[in-house]
Amino acid sequence: MTDAAMLVQEVAPRDGLQIEAAWVETADKIALVDALSGTGFSRIEVSSFVSPKAVPALRDAAAVFSRIRRRPGTVYVALVPNPKGAERALAAGVDEINLVASVSETHNRANMGMSPADSIAGFARIMDSVRGAPVSINATVATAFGCPFEGGQPDDRVIAQVERYLSLGITGVTLADTTGMANPRQVERLVTRVLALVPAERLTLHFHNTRGVGLANVLAAWQAGARRFDAALGGLGGCPFAPGATGNICTEDLVSMAHEMGIPTGLDLPALIALSRDLPRLVGHDVPGQVAKAGRPCDLHPVPQGA
Amino acid sequence: MTDAAMLVQEVAPRDGLQIEAAWVETADKIALVDALSGTGFSRIEVSSFVSPKAVPALRDAAAVFSRIRRRPGTVYVALVPNPKGAERALAAGVDEINLVASVSETHNRANMGMSPADSIAGFARIMDSVRGAPVSINATVATAFGCPFEGGQPDDRVIAQVERYLSLGITGVTLADTTGMANPRQVERLVTRVLALVPAERLTLHFHNTRGVGLANVLAAWQAGARRFDAALGGLGGCPFAPGATGNICTEDLVSMAHEMGIPTGLDLPALIALSRDLPRLVGHDVPGQVAKAGRPCDLHPVPQGA
Numbered sequence: 229m230t231d232a233a234m235l236v237q238e239v240a241p242r243d244g245l246q247i248e249a250a251w252v253e254t255a256d257k258i259a260l261v262d263a264l265s266g267t268g269f270s271r272i273e274v275s276s277f278v279s280p281k282a283v284p285a286l287r288d289a290a291a292v293f294s295r296i297r298r299r300p301g302t303v304y305v306a307l308v309p310n311p312k313g314a315e316r317a318l319a320a321g322v323d324e325i326n327l328v329a330s331v332s333e334t335h336n337r338a339n340m341g342m343s344p345a346d347s348i349a350g351f352a353r354i355m356d357s358v359r360g361a362p363v364s365i366n367a368t369v370a371t372a373f374g375c376p377f378e379g380g381q382p383d384d385r386v387i388a389q390v391e392r393y394l395s396l397g398i399t400g401v402t403l404a405d406t407t408g409m410a411n412p413r414q415v416e417r418l419v420t421r422v423l424a425l426v427p428a429e430r431l432t433l434h435f436h437n438t439r440g441v442g443l444a445n446v447l448a449a450w451q452a453g454a455r456r457f458d459a460a461l462g463g464l465g466g467c468p469f470a471p472g473a474t475g476n477i478c479t480e481d482l483v484s485m486a487h488e489m490g491i492p493t494g495l496d497l498p499a500l501i502a503l504s505r506d507l508p509r510l511v512g513h514d515v516p517g518q519v520a521k522a523g524r525p526c527d528l529h530p531v532p533q534g535a
Numbered sequence: 536m537t538d539a540a541m542l543v544q545e546v547a548p549r550d551g552l553q554i555e556a557a558w559v560e561t562a563d564k565i566a567l568v569d570a571l572s573g574t575g576f577s578r579i580e581v582s583s584f585v586s587p588k589a590v591p592a593l594r595d596a597a598a599v600f601s602r603i604r605r606r607p608g609t610v611y612v613a614l615v616p617n618p619k620g621a622e623r624a625l626a627a628g629v630d631e632i633n634l635v636a637s638v639s640e641t642h643n644r645a646n647m648g649m650s651p652a653d654s655i656a657g658f659a660r661i662m663d664s665v666r667g668a669p670v671s672i673n674a675t676v677a678t679a680f681g682c683p684f685e686g687g688q689p690d691d692r693v694i695a696q697v698e699r700y701l702s703l704g705i706t707g708v709t710l711a712d713t714t715g716m717a718n719p720r721q722v723e724r725l726v727t728r729v730l731a732l733v734p735a736e737r738l739t740l741h742f743h744n745t746r747g748v749g750l751a752n753v754l755a756a757w758q759a760g761a762r763r764f765d766a767a768l769g770g771l772g773g774c775p776f777a778p779g780a781t782g783n784i785c786t787e788d789l790v791s792m793a794h795e796m797g798i799p800t801g802l803d804l805p806a807l808i809a810l811s812r813d814l815p816r817l818v819g820h821d822v823p824g825q826v827a828k829a830g831r832p833c834d835l836h837p838v839p840q841g842a
Contacts, residue, residue, distance in 0.1 A: 338839050376836045409832040411795035412754050437747075439832065440770075440788035440825040441795075444750040447719050463747075472821075473829040481747035488718035488748075514779075518747040522780040525716040525746065529683045532645050 233492045235456040236482060237271040237432060238264050241292075242307055243476055244464025246276065246283050250512050254288045258295050260503075260510065264461065265299040267499040273326065273458070276307035277316040293320040305366070309340055309347070314354040318361060325358070326402065327351050327367040331385050332375030335406070339370070348392055355396050366400030367393040368434065372418065374409030376467075383418055390422055400430045402458070405445065407467045408438020408474075412448035419452040434458040435477045437516070438467050442477035443485055450491075457482065461500065462507040462515035478517035480504050484524055497524065540799045542763040543790060544578040544739060545571050548599075549614055550783055551771025553583065553590050557819050561595045565602050567810075567817065571768065572606040574806040580633065580765070583614035584623040600627040612673070616647055616654070621661040625668060632665070633709065634658050634674040638692050639682030642713070646677070655699055662703050673707030674700040675741065679725065681716030683774075690725055697729055707737045709765070712752065714774045715745020715781075719755035726759040741765040742784045744823070745774050749784035750792055757798075764789060768807065769814040769822035785824035787811050791831055804831065 241261050245252055261274055274296065280287035289306060296304065306322040308314050309329075317325050329347035330336035336344040351367060358365065371378075372386045390401055403422060415433075422431060433449045433456065435442045446457055459482045465475025480500040486493050497519075504520035548568050552559055568581055581603065587594035596613065603611065613629040615621050616636075624632050636654035637643035643651045658674060665672065678685075679693045697708055710729060722740075729738060740756045740763065742749045753764055766789045772782025787807040793800050804826075811827035 334838055374832055377838050379833060379835055408829065411792055411832075413796040438825060438829045439791055440744075440785060441750055441792050443748055444754045444792065447751045447754055467829070473825055478747060484746055485718060485748050485751065489720040518745060518780055522715065522745045522774070525681055525718075526686060528686055531641055531684050 232455055233494065234450070234486045235270065236479060236493050236495060237273060237305070237456065237458050238269045238461060238479055239273040239434075239458045239476060240264070240460035240462065240464045240479070242273040242276050242286065243458070244460040244462070245511075246285050247466045247468070247475070248285055248511050251285065252510060254291050254295075256510055257288070257292050261292065261296045261304075263503055265297070265302045267496045267503065268494050269302060270494070271303045271305060273305040273307060274322075276309075277313035277320070278307070278309055290316065290320045293322060303364075308354075310350045311353050311357065314357065318358065318363060322363060324364045324366060324400075325354070327354065327365065327398070328370050328404075329367070329389070330370040330375065330406070331381045331389050332371040332378045334377040335371045335375045338377065344389070348389075348396075351393070351398070352396050355398065364400065365398050366402060366432070367398045368402040368404050369393075370404045370406045372403040373405040373414060374407070376407045376409070383421060386418060387421055387425070390425055394425065400432065401426045402432040402434050404434035405436055408436035408442070410435060410445050411441060412444050415445045415448040416452045419449045419454050423453050428453055428455045432456040432458055436465065436467065437463060437474045437477050440474075443482060446477065446482060446485070462504040462517040462520065464507065464511070464515060474516040478519070480519045481517055484519045488525060539762055540801065541757070541793045542577065543786060543800050543802060544580060544612070544763065544765050545576045545768060545786055546580040546741075546765045546783060547571070547767035547769065547771045547786070549580040549583050549593065550765070551767040551769070552818075553592050554773045554775070554782070555592055555818050558592065559817060561598050561602075563817055564595070564599050568599065568603045570810055572604070572609045574803045574810065575801050576609060577801070578610045578612060580612040580614060581629075584620035584627070585614070585616055597623065597627045600629060610671075615661075617657045618660050618664065621664065625665065625670060629670060631671045631673060631707075632661070634661065634672065634705070635677050635711075636674070636696070637677040637682070637713070638688045638696050639678040639685045641684040642678045642682045645684065651696070655696075655703075658700070658705070659703055662705065671707065672705050673709060673739070674705045675709040675711050676700075677711045677713045679710040680712040680721060681714070683714045683716070690728060693725060694728055694732070697732055701732060707739065708733045709739040709741050711741040712743055715743035715749070717742060717752050718748060719751050722752045722755040723759045726756045726761050730760050735760055735762045739763040739765055743772065743774065744770060744781045744784050747781075750789060753784065753789060753792075769811040769824040769827065771814065771818070771822060781823040785826070787826045788824055791826045795832060
């Protein structure tokens with residue numbers, strides 16, 4: 229366990245900013261992505277090519293991609309729900325497309341306006357159209373650990389969707405706990421099954437901390453052999469069904485836990501903390517991350533006077 | 536793993552309220568303790584018998600103990616730092632005294648005004664004075680996972696302090712991560728060593744969520760065989776060195792995780808959530824707990840119109 233490294237993919241610019249009510253200027257988004265790449269991320273989910281009407285906060289995806297500084301060794305990812313989005317993403321020069329479909333029929337209809345089967349049929353067309361293009365393809369199983377409308381989803385349906393992705397030639401797979409319903413025992417069970425199909429270096433776990441269990445789920449996934457995790461600076465993000473609840477697991481909290489456990493991430497934690505402390509200025513409100521407030525465990529305090 | 540139950544000891548009335556700036560009325564404290572016992576807790580840490588100058592928020596400890604409704608089967612605990620506090624606690628009719636000394640010399644001097652050795656010498660006098668009294672004794676190793684002034688503490692010193700407690704005839708032991716510095720690997724290591732000395736039914740883990748890792752530490756401790764955990768309703772509590780950081784691990788978040796994992800606690804989670812939602816009225820500010828904001832994973836949402 230000690231020798232393996234953890235790969236953290238930063239998703240704040242996409243999964244974090246997409247839910248912010250106040251507009252974040254394109255220049256500020258670019259500065260955030262560039263600052264993040266400077267802390268050492270090998271993967272950043274930068275934006276998404278979805279309908280600007282559905283997600284107005286990310287309507288400047290192409291502009292952001294055109295002006296970020298491409299750090300050698302960093303893969304710049306965009307979320308894409310359908311063939312039209314894939315076309316725009318390719319034109320914007322993304323390194324990787326992250327397709328997404330929910331395992332829950334109801335959630336996919338609410339989110340994408342079509343059945344999961346229709347979403348995945350679109351992925352097949354995308355795979356045809358990107359053949360030979362300098363882009364890699366990841367696909368996410370959303371609501372893999374539960375749907376806020378339907379409740380728990382059978383593991384077998386998650387596995388079937390992973391197998392369908394692989395049969396299309398998709399190389400990377402993400403299991404997403406879209407609204408923070410996962411628990412450690414379920415995570416251990418499902419990750420163990422999926423790792424029989426997808427090698428650890430191509431499986432990503434995407435947890436939300438909606439119910440406070442995000443890092444416990446990371447621990448369970450890590451123990452089951454997972455090595456790649458999505459996280460958002462400051463714990464940005466959120467859930468439209470849980471006002472006031474926290475969003476994605478927090479990058480700097482995750483990195484602090486990993487480093488304290490002796491697991492390397494290749495990331496500059498003090499730089500991440502400094503960036504996170506600047507987020508309230510950017511988004512106009514406090515953010516849920518804890519390490520940015522408390523400091524690292526090794527950041528000691530002066531002894532009180534008189535002690 | 537599935538068959539074992541988790542014992543959750545509620546500590547919000549003590550570890551939560553002790554740090555609140557605004558005075559909570561004695562009647563409100565009593566109502567909180569009585570409401571908590573109504574949700575099924577077998578153990579509640581009610582208050583502490585410390586200097587009213589040091590912790591003015593709990594200066595009404597005796598009045599609270601005299602007026603709570605004693606639910607049969609619930610053990611009502613008080614924190615006690617020294618022989619004088621033990622005397623007051625006995626007079627107030629507490630069921631259990633929880634002694635506390637830090638493993639860190641500097642922290643104990645800052646917190647108690649004496650060395651850990653002097654604190655523990657006081658515990659020996661307390662053990663003499665309570666012989667035959669209808670009270671049980673637990674003792675806490677504070678800063679067991681790190682000290683905010685000194686940093687990491689050697690495991691061997693924690694073990695030596697546990698052995699010293701046992702040699703005095705103290706039956707219950709708590710390992711406390713006083714300022715939220717623990718990580719899961721350290722927890723696994725230390726819990727495994729302490730469980731060789733103290734049976735699981737007499738060992739309590741006390742975690743804070745200061746750096747977001749609280750429930751991951753619970754998971755690691757559980758996997759190592761620990762079965763008893765302190766937690767505070769709403770995640771009340773805090774750390775004087777980390778303004779804005781969260782406090783104790785949150786009771787309802789812990790209970791939700793346990794129940795989702797199939798681990799019984801004997802607690803009424805919906806009742807806990809309802810109580811937690813009333814905390815902002817009691818303490819005058821938002822509290823960090825997540826499940827009270829998001830609901831349980833099984834609390835489903837209506838499908839949005841048009842989906």
